Amino acid sequence: MLYAPIALIFIPVFSALVIYLVKARFIHYLALIAQAAMTVLAILYYQTYTGNFADTFFVIGGWDARIGISLINDPLSLSFVFLSLFTWWMVLIYTFNTKQDNRTFLFFLMFLQGVFLGLLQTNDLFNMFVFLELTTIIVTILIAFKKAGDSFRAGIYYLLLNTSGVLMFLIGIILLYFTFGTINVNTIQEAMQAGVLVTGEEYAVRFAYVLLMAGISVKAALFPVFTWLPKAHGVAMSAISGLLSGLVVKGGLYLFIRMNEMFAGAQIDYTLFFYVVGALTAVIGVMFALTQKDMKQVLAYHTISQVGIVMMGLAHYDEQTAFGGLLHIFNHALFKTLLFLGAGIIIKAYNNKKIKEIRGVMRTMPVVSIFMIVGMLSITGAPFFNGFISKSIIKYGIQASGIKYWILFIVNIGTATSFIKMSQVFFGPKVMTLRIKEMGQRIALMTLAFSCVILGNLYIPISEGFFGIDVSHVSAVKWEAFFDYAVALILGFCFYKLVIEKDPRAVRKIREFNVSFETANYLFMLYVAVMVVYFVLL
């Protein structure tokens, strides 16, 4: 069982290669078999090591831990592993067909899974860099997979911006290597905690922190460097958008948690800075989302705002609030994948992306609409759905500070407004559309919708059992919960009727506001310089 992480990384890689090579009729099913094997293995692995996660540490090749590459798992990484397996199941089922062209798609998809699982489990900084860059490259190919003009453009934008971010990450690794003599995460963490040779006050260590965070911020789409996300997620295939928004963006947030654990001994106070960045990300994401007309663009901008909310939770030392952010990562993965996949079905049936031109989904596709409504209720934070839980935990954590609370409230209103706008597609008479009856798509949507509801109601045992954190103070059976939600909905409705529907000039200006590539890099430089001033010089 010790070597299960290696198997988790290489089963998908191997099956990807076989799928690419063998031209047999039923080779596509190998992906499902591999996925099932990995799921079983991950569950067995989790059962073996529950309670003593320190034992999961091992060095590949049996070398000294400071020289070789080591892998380690903890509840955090394993929960991400389960989330990835689940999301890949959904995407596989959703996109499953036995066309020959689909083999190439499956090849990239399965390879990406192996790489992503590697990124989650590795304990070596340079290995992390390799996996990050490999993820970037495969995601670029998947974005450009449709081979349309805008997907090529989005692909190259994504590739270059993320590569420059990941190279920043690499410079940080260089500084750490020459300071600590190793690039093993655990060793560096212990050395920093011991504080014998390096106290964490050095410019080199702090500069390395800034550079690592700069790279991670690009991957996680934080405030000034999120511009790649709407372009990329708006044009990719719906299933890929769901995967990217739901999971791959979270890779950056996962690294944020891991790297801050590593720098715990260096006494860097990151809470205020990243709270502000998270709040800006949330507000600006919502602001852009409100003005968009394209269904997938709206969802993509909401990914940004939700990442901001996660960041608002994660940027706290308080265990409860940080857990709220972590839980929101999982919840967002579920409902955003659900929304993207559902939007994909609707867009395909209507052959149209504009919210204003799609009408009557409720009568035309009742099943899909119900699942979509579940997703919308989750993202707006309705009681008894999963978005409510994590948002409430974050809300309780920041209630003491007035301004933090109001920012979250404003973001909630914005989210409500934008999904009230989107819910218009449900109304209207029945429309004749292409009838596409695909069982796999229905199953994927149903599973995602049910897991949203399940996590929204059984959150206490789940978080207790997995992370050992008690969240029983959050309850949906309180009148305040309904009151807050109702207020957000009513305000959102008023805002929509009074401002957004009239499409004033300001809204149009924001919609047409476009960050070009050089400006995105300029903002990136600005962001890094501000971080340097805040973390190193002050």
Next chain:
Amino acid sequence: MIKQFVLIGLLAILFAVFFVSMQDIQELYNTFGKDYIAASGFADTGSRNLVTAILLDYRLFDSLFEAGILLIAVSGVIWISKHEIEEKNAQFMLDKFNTPDLFVTFSRLVYPLMLAFGFYVIINGHVSPGGGFQGGAIVATAILILYYIDADKETNIGLIVTIEKILYIAILLVASLSIVTRGEFFTNFFALDASADTKAIYLVLLNVMIGMKVALGLWTIFTAFLKEGR
């Protein structure tokens, strides 16, 4: 204009911080990794070239994904460059008649030498500077010169890609053989106390496979670009 001055200012901040952190690094400079590998690298791995020792033994896991990145890029470039309609008479960008005769003649002369040098670098990767990745790049360059000698050369990309994928699977298998013989993943499959000559078998085997894989991969990428430049 003011935008650029601000940008230079921002970069100057980064440079200043880098400058002071260099002072720190000069003080802290930690040579643990270097000393460790210098002391036990040859005994552990049997490779006199310590870079190869790291690439093929200490950090073989990285190298596997390094080869994997090339594999992904090859498949990606092929997929992106594939046209909907199969153009049969795709003309190569390199026109034979426009290439100077001197260049063609010298290419003929240099081609076997380059090929031999590439293989030399691959095979001696464990005792002299070089290795699979470097030698593979040289071999790929040599193969590319063939396009200058014979501009009408037809390349079956599908076959090359298939061979490349199979080679990658073979590399994975050879790398993980050590789980059977030694109970450890991704290291030399000979015992730790085997003689350096025995260990060299593994190093040469892996170097040759990686070299071939890299050469084929780069060849494919180049061919895809040539077809694109009609």
Next chain:
Amino acid sequence: MNPLLTFVVILIGFYGLSTSTNIIKSVFCVTIIESGVILLFLNLGNLDGGVIPVIGDTLPVGGIADPLPQALMITTIVIGSTVTALALMLCIKVFHHYGTVEWAEILSRESGK
């Protein structure tokens, strides 16, 4: 070569990335940053001086250069070359679709459609 000088190379790359309006130039700038990173890593690995890390039966006098950065940089070079290849291929495709490789013009043509 001084590590500071290599950092200047990196900064030049970032300067170019934030000012150039052409896709090809952006690709070049990423390559420049990458070269800068590689040079920086190799430079720092050889701060005390030393010969190439290929050893005989005894260690060479004066020590060797740190082999780990060199091994890591081979990986970085391969990654860099693949990124460049992919970016250039995408660039060709963008040119086929839009007839230009200027970021701003691509945007204007897209919104014009």
